[in-house]
Amino acid sequence: MPNPIYTVNCSILLTDLPLLDRPRAVREAGFRAVEYWWPFDSATPSDTEVTAFIRAIRDAGVQLTGLNFAAGDMPGGDRGLLSDPAMTAAFRDSVDIAVGIAETLGTRAFNALYGNRAEGVSAATQDEVATENLAFAARAVARIGATVLVEPVSGAPRYPLKTAADAVCVIQRVGAEHGVTNIRLLADLYHLYVNGDDIGAAIRDYSDQIGHVQIADAPGRGEPGTGDIPIDKHLGRLFAQGYTGFIGLEYKASRPDTFAWLPRVDRAARGPDPASSLAQQH
Numbered sequence: 001m002p003n004p005i006y007t008v009n010c011s012i013l014l015t016d017l018p019l020l021d022r023p024r025a026v027r028e029a030g031f032r033a034v035e036y037w038w039p040f041d042s043a044t045p046s047d048t049e050v051t052a053f054i055r056a057i058r059d060a061g062v063q064l065t066g067l068n069f070a071a072g073d074m075p076g077g078d079r080g081l082l083s084d085p086a087m088t089a090a091f092r093d094s095v096d097i098a099v100g101i102a103e104t105l106g107t108r109a110f111n112a113l114y115g116n117r118a119e120g121v122s123a124a125t126q127d128e129v130a131t132e133n134l135a136f137a138a139r140a141v142a143r144i145g146a147t148v149l150v151e152p153v154s155g156a157p158r159y160p161l162k163t164a165a166d167a168v169c170v171i172q173r174v175g176a177e178h179g180v181t182n183i184r185l186l187a188d189l190y191h192l193y194v195n196g197d198d199i200g201a202a203i204r205d206y207s208d209q210i211g212h213v214q215i216a217d218a219p220g221r222g223e224p225g226t227g228d229i230p231i232d233k234h235l236g237r238l239f240a241q242g243y244t245g246f247i248g249l250e251y252k253a254s255r256p257d258t259f260a261w262l263p264r265v266d267r268a269a270r271g272p273d274p275a276s277s278l279a280q281q282h
Helices: 019-028 047-060 085-105 123-142 164-178 189-194 199-209 231-240 274-279
Strands: 005-009 033-036 063-068 109-111 147-150 183-188 210-215 246-249
Touching: 005 063, 019 033, 019 047, 033 246, 047 085, 063 085, 063 246, 085 109, 085 123, 109 210, 123 147, 123 164, 147 164, 147 210, 164 183, 164 199, 183 189, 183 199, 189 199, 189 210, 199 210, 199 231, 210 231
Parallel strands: 005 033, 005 246, 033 063, 063 109, 109 147, 147 183, 183 210, 210 246
Antiparallel strands: none
16 A cells, blocks of 8 residues: 555644644644644724734744634534535635645645524525535635545534535535536544444545545544544545545544644655755745
């Protein structure tokens, strides 16, 4: 099996550190790439907040491989703005801000969390709104050669996308109705497993639709090797099907050295050192 190219999710890992100190800690741990959920308190952060975020990535010498669009109050149970008619303006504002960040840092993948089912709004209306907003996001990121990701999620009873097939249906609808082709499946092996999806079948059937992969073990959402998911087996299948993208480490630390499961020699992404290319941008 090829060596995976890892990217560390700084929104769920290294939470003992301030959010903008985490990229440097990732670099010191031997990794060269990071990803984030929406790293701001609102969908429309100030220019100062955006500049500080960009500086933290650049100064750490890591690559920002992925970024979520604004998703609401995640600790409070929100799981995206995409399908909420009342939040369309906020979602689209966050898309514009994310694209601006990506133009500076070279990010080419954006996760658009679908959103929970809302009271007082029909599922059909929410799905129509989501379709329109996904098309908007796909067109916005296409101008920088980027991809929008759609993710099945566990642990959120009102979130309607549970399986890989659920997400692929959404992707196909947006493509059919709006002609966009740069939307892909975010295959988080933890979420698929917890939701009872057949991960092997999903990899077999949708390998050409997978734009990003994230891992955590279950139960517990801890480090690989702490649970029951045969992560190496699934990654081997993915690579055999031609997947060459990053593997996002999106798990909860359960031990003092949360990266001890992975030898340091295997942590750095292949290819040019992001610190070199980022330095040239200053």
